[in-house]
Amino acid sequence: xxxxxxxxxxxxxxxxxxxxxxxxxxxxxxxxxxxxxxxxxxxxxxxxxxxxxxxxxxxxxxxxxxxxxxxxxxxxxxxxxxxxxxxxxxxxxxxxxxxxxxxxxxxxxxxxxxxxxxxxxxxxxxxxxxxxxxxxxxxxxxxxxxxxxxxxxxxxxxxxxxxxxxxxxxxxxxxxxxxxxxxxxxxxxxxxxx
Numbered sequence: 001x002x003x004x005x006x007x008x009x010x011x012x013x014x015x016x017x018x019x020x021x022x023x024x025x026x027x028x029x030x031x032x033x034x035x036x037x038x039x040x041x042x043x044x045x046x047x048x049x050x051x052x053x054x055x056x057x058x059x060x061x062x063x064x065x066x067x068x069x070x071x072x073x074x075x076x077x078x079x080x081x082x083x084x085x086x087x088x089x090x091x092x093x094x095x096x097x098x099x100x101x102x103x104x105x106x107x108x109x110x111x112x113x114x115x116x117x118x119x120x121x122x123x124x125x126x127x128x129x130x131x132x133x134x135x136x137x138x139x140x141x142x143x144x145x146x147x148x149x150x151x152x153x154x155x156x157x158x159x160x161x162x163x164x165x166x167x168x169x170x171x172x173x174x175x176x177x178x179x180x181x182x183x184x185x186x187x188x189x190x191x192x193x194x
Contacts, residue, residue: 044103044104045104048100064090133189145159162184
């Protein structure tokens with residue numbers, strides 16, 4: 001009589017909050033500058049990350065990905081390249097103690113004619129077992145915004161929470177609310193599990 005080995009239960013364990021310890025290895029020089037601040041094409045993107053009680057989150061980190069101002073998705077290797085000439089479309093910013101973030105970037109162009117341009121955002125913060133995904137849309141092209149499949153799937157109040165406001169100086173402002181009545185709409189991707 002032969003003993004057949006039993007297969008152990010290989011159920012994955014849930015994710016765990018381990019920090020945040022973002023100060024180690026994540027920051028890099030000029031990480032929030034997709035283009036040099038003050039350059040002719042630069043646009044300042046600012047905002048604040050708030051928790052469910054409306055208090056600023058002092059220890060979040062954001063990553064953005066976007067096309068350039070012509071709608072071209074960068075194909076340059078090395079997303080950490082910050083030489084003032086190469087636009088990689090990637091940036092990372094830690095919030096300050098008041099939960100505020102800032103990027104020096106460009107207005108993204110539409111990747112296809114008639115499409116609404118947007119910036120993809122990923123948020124890492126205390127208490128999150130998994131990162132959160134959202135988008136920042138530009139406010140100007142109302143026809144493209146009305147036709148956008150994601151925005152069209154949301155009610156009017158949620159839709160406005162994904163559209164940045166434009167300052168008189170050309171800057172963009174976008175606050176992120178992790179929970180609560182004014183919660184930022186977050187995206188779920190098939191490979192992203194809770």
